[in-house]
Amino acid sequence: MNVVDSIRRQITPIHPEGYVFIAAFAVGALILSWIWSPLGWVGLVLTLWCAYFFRDPVRVTPVDESLVISPADGVVCSVGVYPPPPELGLGEGAMTRVSIFMSVFDCHVNRTPVDGRVMRVAYKPGLFVNADLDKASEDNERNGFVIESPRGVFGVVQIAGLIARRIVSFSKEGDTVATGERIGLIRFGSRVDVYMPPGCSPLVALGSKAVAGETVIAAFGGSERPRQFRTR
Numbered sequence: 169m170n171v172v173d174s175i176r177r178q179i180t181p182i183h184p185e186g187y188v189f190i191a192a193f194a195v196g197a198l199i200l201s202w203i204w205s206p207l208g209w210v211g212l213v214l215t216l217w218c219a220y221f222f223r224d225p226v227r228v229t230p231v232d233e234s235l236v237i238s239p240a241d242g243v244v245c246s247v248g249v250y251p252p253p254p255e256l257g258l259g260e261g262a263m264t265r266v267s268i269f270m271s272v273f274d275c276h277v278n279r280t281p282v283d284g285r286v287m288r289v290a291y292k293p294g295l296f297v298n299a300d301l302d303k304a305s306e307d308n309e310r311n312g313f314v315i316e317s318p319r320g321v322f323g324v325v326q327i328a329g330l331i332a333r334r335i336v337s338f339s340k341e342g343d344t345v346a347t348g349e350r351i352g353l354i355r356f357g358s359r360v361d362v363y364m365p366p367g368c369s370p371l372v373a374l375g376s377k378a379v380a381g382e383t384v385i386a387a388f389g390g391s392e393r394p395r396q397f398r399t400r
Contacts, residue, residue, distance in 0.1 A: 186222025227381030229348030236386035238378035284317035320365025348381035
C-alpha cells in the first residue's frame, strides 16, 4: 500500500449531498473573516462541523437475513408497538417499531435495515417538531420506504426534525436493496423509524447507541449462527 492509499483509508469520505452546504459555509466564513477576523474563526469552526455532519463512513454490515440492522446512527428513543403511517399501506394493525434519533453530531446517511425490494416510496409533508418526541412519527414531514424482504414486509420512515428541512431519498420503487445499502439522507437533526413484521423481536432498549449498517437492532427467532459481513 502506498502513502496516498494509506491517507485515503484514514479520511472519512463526505457525501456529495453536502458539497454545496460546505461551500456555502466556507464562503460565509470568508465574509465573516473580512468583516472581523475573530468571526472568521467562528465561520471556520462551523464549516468544519458542516463537513463532519455530511461524513459518509464505510460500514461493515452483518450478512444474515434473520437480523435487522440499524438504518441510522444515533440513540434509540422508542421501542414498542405502534400503527404504521397510513401512506405506507401496511394496514391499521400495530407493528413492532424501533425509532432512532439522530442529533446534529450523528452521521445522517441512512441505510436499509434488510435485504429486499422497495415496493413503495411515500413522501408526506408535515411539521418540524422535535424528532425525539413520539408525536413526530405522526406530525412531522416524512419519507417512507416499504421493503419486501425474505422474512416479511418492513417499513422504514425518515422523519424530519426540529431544524431538518430536507429529506433526500436515494432509492426508488422497484429497486433491489442489500442490507446496509445507502437509501437516503436527512439534513440536520432527525429520526428514522423501523416497522417490523411478526416474529421479529427488538434487541435494543431505550438509550442504546446505534450505528447505521452495523448495529443489530432486532432479529427473527432461531439459534445464533456464525455471521458473515460485507463492507459498504
